[in-house]
Amino acid sequence: MTTQNSKPAQGYAGDVTPEQAAEWMHSGQAVLVDVRSDAEREWVGYVPGAVALAWKQWPGMAPNAGFDEGIRAAVPAGKKAVLLCRSGVRSIAAAKRATELGIEAYNILEGFEGDADEQGHRGRKGGWRLRGLPWKQS
Secondary structure, eight states, X not given: OOOTTSEEETTEXXXXXXXXXXXXXXXXXXXEEEOSOHHHHHHHOBOTTOEEOOXXXXXXXXXXXXXXXXXXXXXXTTOEEEEEOSXXXXXXXXXXXXXXXXXXXXXXXXXXTOBOOTTSOSSSBSSTTTTTOOOBOO
């Protein structure tokens, strides 16, 4: 099921802007699941109140064998999952897997850091952080 605030997608409920994901999270309609590695959240920053559940774990970016169990435990029946990664790529794969598990799952466009700019730097072209949404750094 998609809403007028999401863009339909193949294999999962759709794509939403960071602002829409934040609104759903704060209204209690959705659980924000941060699928970045523990290292990324620790070094780059994290969203307060998000569930930390890596899709792939650093070093080596090995798939997280506990992802299925973790996402089922994190997202109560009747709530949406909005999935966040660095730039909106791993979160698509995670949203597809969550959908296979019966969860209404959305990818957050632009991710936490957004796309790389002309110099290869992130954090300057979109993303949760650049859009001024709540985040903290350790």
